[in-house]
Amino acid sequence: MAQYSGLSRAQLTFDYLHTNSTTHEFLFGALAELVDNARDAAATKIHVYTVPKKEVRGGYLLCFLDDGEGMDPGEAASVIQFGKSSKRAVDSQMIGQYGNGLKSGSMRIGKDFILFTKKRNTKSIVFLSRTFHQEEKIDEVIVPLPSWDMDSNRPIAKSAKQQEKYLTEIDIITKYSPFKSEKEIHEQFDKIDGESGTLVIIYHMMLLDNGEPELDVTTNSVDILMANVDKDDDSVPPEKRSFRAYTAVLYIEPRMKIYINGSKVCTRRLASCLYKPKMYKYSSNRFKTRSEKEAAKAYHEAQMAEEKARDAESKARDLQNKVGPVAPKDQRVALRQAQAQAEMLRNDADIKKEVAETKKRSLKEPKVLNFVFGMNIEKRKLDGMFIYNCSRLIRMYECVGPQTEGGVNCSGVLGFVDVPYLVLEPTHNKQNFADAKEYRHLLRAMGDYLVQYWKDVGIAQQGVTKFWENFGYLSPNWKDDPSEDPKFKRKRAMQLPLTIQCDQCLKWRTLPFSASNINKEFPETWNCNMNPDTQRNRCSAAEVKQNIPQGFLKKESRTAEEKSQKLLDSVSKPTPRLDLPPPVRQAAMRRSSQDTSAQQRRASTEERAPPQRTKSTPSSHRRDSIEASPQRQATKTSPVKRQSSAPTSTSTRADSARKETKAPPPPPKAKPPPPKAVPEPKAYPAKVSVSDKEEEEEEMEVTQNGVPENGTPENGVDADSEDIGKKVEAKIDGTWYSGEVVATNSKGAGPVRWKVKFDKYPRDKYDKW
Ligand SMILES: Nc1ncnc2c1ncn2[C@@H]1O[C@H](COP(=O)(O)OP(=O)(O)O)[C@@H](O)[C@H]1O
Ligand SMILES: [Mg+2]
Ligand SMILES: [Zn+2]
Structure with missing residues (x-):
């Protein structure tokens, strides 16, 4: 232990690493944390891939490589500050906010991870290895963080002490990571081919009781599957067993390209997959109350930060007055420290002030949620609501209103909503919402609107059976897939115009209907030039905004619902x-x-x-x-x-x-x-x-x-x-x-x-x- 005294420590105990990893019950949720980080880092693409490696538990390395902004050595060091994220303060559009996703996610997937990152001429590693801690019986969390100058490949370590630290870090890394020499380490950096980017490699996978890794990377060479879900088990929706399917819907407006083992994920824009989509605007006084609270809190925090900053500034000024230019060294050091402290607090106060102002401004904005519903004519058994939070998927297939009753009423309807942080915040694992009561309230509201949607589309009037038969649902079993008869395939395809994302400009283009598009595999690199629609066959052409007809909740439909509910309750x-x-x-x-x-x-x-x-x-x-x-x-x-x-x-x-x-x-x-x-x-x-x-x-x-x-x-x-x-x-x-x-x-x-x-x-x- 003594030899590691100079190394960086995460301010927590080793046991915490395990506890922390257990927040992710849904394994793909843990993987999604790493995808989120790439997105937050403004990456245009992320490659998720596996590398076979006999020596490690599970037999492969799981890698996440992005072309985002990367981290400099200072930022890399802050990765290990658990629970501290600067993201929320700066940009409320960022997904990360709890400052824990990378650690909790990766530690859920495997026992160890090594992160390589490049930014502004620097290369850095963050190495968090439980194997190292266990082997050396270390209770504290010690994280080697070596860094290099990009051009010379020389370690950024000036003093003798720093050099010594660097050597110790490399020793640990080459002993406990899959990369056994400095050369191998630098080869990993080469995988980040742009100016900046990050590569996270997770290894020593968690295993199932049968000794197999939890993630099955062999059955499908371009997918990562849940090993414990029978692939023929139809009761589990694709998004819960295939990482490809999950990542396809992970973001409401997918912009970043995701590749799994080199093959691009065909991201889905839900609204484009729905027949008869309708959008309903929903507002509630609860949103207003919550945002007022948030704004008041932010204002208070900004004030506190301002006070602290002023206090530190006046202390630094006092000291400056006392300390003359020829003062002894320790006094000058104290002055510099006070000045640095003041500057840091001033920065913090400025950020908080900005946040408070943003929140104050947002009080004036109407807080409206858009509920979108539509019929899932491709697979009616998959229905329910997809609930996004700040563009990121939190819940899927959440049944609301009549859907919870299991009848055909409102069945086959998929819906989605994107809820801003101001309305609801996710739990730490991003698989649920922190305020269960508010969330239930949201689901109830969606249920009411779903009833309205069902009325508006008039399927009950024309006959539910007839409606589904029309699209090829001929089987008596609700869960059976529709007929693959070309007649029905065509019918379904005609109602769902193909919407495809350009590989270059990432804009979505809706192709004119063509029977030849049915079942057609489009190249991964499909781009605007290939668009038969001559109006939109250049990347410079603007994206057509999806025009979803708007519906309105009629008062009486809600009261009817409530009435029948009451009747039901008072049977x-x-x-x-x-x-x-x-x-x-x-x-x-x-x-x-x-x-x-x-x-x-x-x-x-x-x-x-x-x-x-x-x-x-x-x-x-x-x-x-x-x-x-x-x-x-x-x-x-x-x-x-x-x-x-x-x-x-x-x-x-x-x-x-x-x-x-x-x-x-x-x-x-x-x-x-x-x-x-x-x-x-x-x-x-x-x-x-x-x-x-x-x-x-x-x-x-x-x-x-x-x-x-x-x-x-x-x-x-x-x-x-x-x-x-x-x-x-x-x-x-x-x-x-x-x-x-x-x-x-x-x-x-x-x-x-x-x-x-x-x-x-x-x-x-x-x-x-
Ligand atoms: N792929 C990445 N690219 C750039 N920075 C990253 C990446 N992954 C993690 N980071 C940095 O590490 C920090 C911690 O990540 P994380 O534990 O997921 O918390 P959060 O995302 O909530 O901030 C992030 O705030 C970010 O600065
Ligand atoms: Mg994160
Ligand atoms: Zn384009």
């Missing part, structure tokens, strides 16, 4: 007790694992209900739900195709249900109206294709067992029924209503009945038989 009628069968849970949780409020609500409603009241009589069960064993009564023995028969009476029942709910509670209709009067049937997403057979079997049961009025749900509830989770739709007075089967009694005697929970209707009386 007074006891409903049958029914333990939620697992498939229901799955269906309800098919997206956001976070937001289970709807499910909880459902579960609690059911728990509240006394067990004895169940599907007792036909009159009670028909009232508010669809019984979708339809047609059964009408054509008991007929082997007709279910596709058309099932929904037939579905709609009929729902029809009666609706009428009855409107004027509650009128006596239920004893019989469904004749099939003639029935609109085209829909089962949604029609698992009904399977039901052809299924329901014939059910039919048989009915025939065999007769139709007893079994009273208890236990007696007949089929918790494993495949029908559970099935999306159904019913047309009532010309409007389609969607819902989901939450229970069936197919195991018991009697007609098979589906207990359907409607997405929107009848909210106040759902969960009835």
Whole structure:
């Protein structure tokens, strides 16, 4: 230890390095910290690549090379000041602000990192190695920080003491890093080919229990995959298993080029991937309150800094007056120190003053968030909100409003919003928001606007099934991908004009539709010159601003929502007790694992209900739900195709249900109206294709067992029924209503009945038989 007494120390203990790394539960979030830093350093490109290396744990080095502004030796030294970032003060557009991302991120990925950086004729290294600390049993965090003059390659170490320090640092680096000589070290600097830039190399990867590295860099040579996610597991969205997919959406307006193992990431501009996009402006008094608080805080900080600076300046002046030109050396040293201190504090005060003024000015700016929604016609199962904070992705696939209920209502809608720091700040790992309450409030607001969007696009009116069928979603399973039939591919492509980023000027260009573009691979180096649109085929041509039609939240839609929510909350009628069968849970949780409020609500409603009241009589069960064993009564023995028969009476029942709910509670209709009067049937997403057979079997049961009025749900509830989770739709007075089967009694005697929970209707009386 003694031999390291001259080296730089991070002001913390070794254990902290580990604790610090655990903030990143989401491993790609840790990698993203390094990408963020490149972006903050104004890099135009970052290369993320791996280098096979047998000697290190995991067998490869993970490297992040950017062409940003780099760091001089002083700035490199400040990298190890944990928790201190100058970024926020200077530019609120920067992503880093907690001064910890590099350390927490890299220490989450691997055990050690070495950073090479070039700036203004200097080269510097920051070497943070836990292996070194462990091997040498060091508690403090010692960070070798050698630096060189770029031209001569000579160490920047003037005094003998500095030279000694330099030699010790090189010893440590060549012993514990993958680079075993000064020559190898300089070869790394050569990878930064411009005037400035930074290369971070992480090694000794974290391993899974099976001994494999957490990041799989071999399965796909141009991607980095989560090793513990089965690549065929469709329940995990691409952004959570492929680093390429994640980085494609990491920034709301991608400008920096990202390469993974040499292959460029085709960044996605979300708004260009949505069908029928609409933008809604959202404002809240809460924003104003928060920004006032922020401005007051900044003003206070600026005042304090000003006082400190003045104090230090007057001290320095006093000293100057006392210390004459021929004063002894120690007095002159003290004077110089006082002057330096005063200058530093003056600088700090100036920055804080500027920040305070900016915040004061921003008080006057209207604080409005833009919610953008659109249909994900490429992959409807991927829906929910993408929440960005100061352009950087924080949350993805966050289901809001009706989406949390798992029905078809608002499903398939993707949305996004970019929230400024003034409104919300992220947690340290940038995977969530610090103020959970404010964040929930934001999600609720998005839910309200989503309902409005759903109304505005009128999909419910035209029929949800029909809408999706139109784009090739022919499978009964909601999660299935759309048909690859050229007809449908063309349909989808026509609605989503191809938007591509120029490799040179980084402007986005929307190409005129051409059937030949479908499935076409565009070269990585695609640039404006290749644009068939002659108006925009030069880099100098301005980027066309995306014109997203604006929508407005109509007051009544919000109140309707609130009303139905209230009704829901105050359901007074006891409903049958029914333990939620697992498939229901799955269906309800098919997206956001976070937001289970709807499910909880459902579960609690059911728990509240006394067990004895169940599907007792036909009159009670028909009232508010669809019984979708339809047609059964009408054509008991007929082997007709279910596709058309099932929904037939579905709609009929729902029809009666609706009428009855409107004027509650009128006596239920004893019989469904004749099939003639029935609109085209829909089962949604029609698992009904399977039901052809299924329901014939059910039919048989009915025939065999007769139709007893079994009273208890236990007696007949089929918790494993495949029908559970099935999306159904019913047309009532010309409007389609969607819902989901939450229970069936197919195991018991009697007609098979589906207990359907409607997405929107009848909210106040759902969960009835
Ligand atoms: N790739 C990079 N290029 C230039 N400077 C960097 C880079 N990575 C890190 N830094 C410097 O290191 C500091 C610490 O980084 P980090 O721990 O991520 O905290 P933060 O980004 O919040 O400031 C940054 O403020 C920046 O000055
Ligand atoms: Mg950072
Ligand atoms: Zn261009």
